[in-house]
Amino acid sequence: MSIHAVMAPDVLFHIGPFVVTNSMLTAWVVMIFLVGVSLLATRRMSVVPESRLQNLMELIVEFLLDLAEKTAGSQVGRRVFPLVATLFIFILTANWFGILPGVGTIKLVDPHHPEHAAPLFRAATSDLNMTIAMALIVIVIVQVLGVTTNGVRGYLRELSTPLLLTPIHLIGELSHVISLSARLFGNIFGGEVLLAVMFALVPYFVPVVFMGLEMFFGFIQALIFSVLAIVYISLAASGHGSEEHAGAH
Amino acid sequence: MTDDGLIRLAAGLAIGLGAIGPGLGIGIAVSKAMEAIGRNPETENAVRSTMILGAGLAEAVAIYAFVIALILSLVV
Numbered sequence: 001m002s003i004h005a006v007m008a009p010d011v012l013f014h015i016g017p018f019v020v021t022n023s024m025l026t027a028w029v030v031m032i033f034l035v036g037v038s039l040l041a042t043r044r045m046s047v048v049p050e051s052r053l054q055n056l057m058e059l060i061v062e063f064l065l066d067l068a069e070k071t072a073g074s075q076v077g078r079r080v081f082p083l084v085a086t087l088f089i090f091i092l093t094a095n096w097f098g099i100l101p102g103v104g105t106i107k108l109v110d111p112h113h114p115e116h117a118a119p120l121f122r123a124a125t126s127d128l129n130m131t132i133a134m135a136l137i138v139i140v141i142v143q144v145l146g147v148t149t150n151g152v153r154g155y156l157r158e159l160s161t162p163l164l165l166t167p168i169h170l171i172g173e174l175s176h177v178i179s180l181s182a183r184l185f186g187n188i189f190g191g192e193v194l195l196a197v198m199f200a201l202v203p204y205f206v207p208v209v210f211m212g213l214e215m216f217f218g219f220i221q222a223l224i225f226s227v228l229a230i231v232y233i234s235l236a237a238s239g240h241g242s243e244e245h246a247g248a249h
Numbered sequence: 250m251t252d253d254g255l256i257r258l259a260a261g262l263a264i265g266l267g268a269i270g271p272g273l274g275i276g277i278a279v280s281k282a283m284e285a286i287g288r289n290p291e292t293e294n295a296v297r298s299t300m301i302l303g304a305g306l307a308e309a310v311a312i313y314a315f316v317i318a319l320i321l322s323l324v325v
Binding site: 005006007179182183185186187189190220221223224227 | 301302305306308309312313315316319320323324
């Protein structure tokens, strides 16, 4: 029984100095899919939606706007909504793309090394590089918002309120990157390993249950990532209030 | 014991011990949510969505242990 589980994504080919891995390829496929669906849905927009696709998109956008406004208040919520909705939709699509047949099973065989076969597609969020990149986007925005709302002096003062705790504050800010990225990566990659083990143990019918579970987890993880992004950003944007907020949660 | 054996043992212990806390935490979260739904059945939707979010956050601790076990067994 051999289960293909590697943490680093396989390299497919090189473009100049850049390396193209299979998870990058999947991320581009997901992006093209999302852009195509969005173009289709907004092609003939009407105030009262006539096409079912526009209805579906409005449902998703309204759900996300409601989530953002409920979590961060209507003013900050509307400001963070575009970023958070983009993250949510991309993560959800990328997670569910990993369950599609063909992802991870279609292999590209190198003619010079026939024993080394790399999967052509790999779920984009099961690559630690991707999740770290998304977590870094969120955390950089949090820091920039912290500086713009409090000013440089206020930002530094908040970081070193009890002077002795400055390193702890710094580690706390940096650990958001690790916790956001490792949570998403671990869930999706772990789910793939679980599915591979199940396919090896019981090839018929039983894995369907776990695929359903993976769809549920993919949705929950996308939701958690975006809710945490909203919370971090709204804490930074609400000015001098992070201590009281931290006490309230 | 060989180094490889020790690393495998460490990976198994990492995920095994790391799963205890989140298991207890999710159990407590679900039991409290069920109590709350039992008292106020009309709040079921709000309680359920918040509970799933909290359970997902608690589960993340097990996922960190899992990532460490993966790093131990696949990378080291």
